[in-house]
Amino acid sequence: MLYNFILSDDRKEKQIKISLIAKLDTQDKSEVDSRQLLFLLKFYNKYLRLKMNTEIRKREDIEQIYQDIRKITVIIIIITIKIIIKIKRSFLIN
Secondary structure, three states: OHHHHHHHHHHHHHHHHHHHHHHHHHHHHHHHHHHHHHHHHHHHHHHHHHHHHHHHHHOHHHHHHHHHHHHHHHHHHHHHHHHHHHHHHHHHHO
């Protein structure tokens, strides 16, 4: 009888160990899935970054032209404002 009691405790311990292993295995699977998803997202991010940099390099000349036009426009506006101020002053003096 005593021997059967010991066996049943061993059996319970084994069942507990098996259930813990199954629980950890399930957690490990979700962790593995999460890590795989993270890896794929990092890879996709790197791909998109490279693609974006390539497009930016292709469009650098257009961007430079745009910036030049913008500078020229600002200069023209400033000169126009100065001319208008001079004209108003000349009318005020006369």
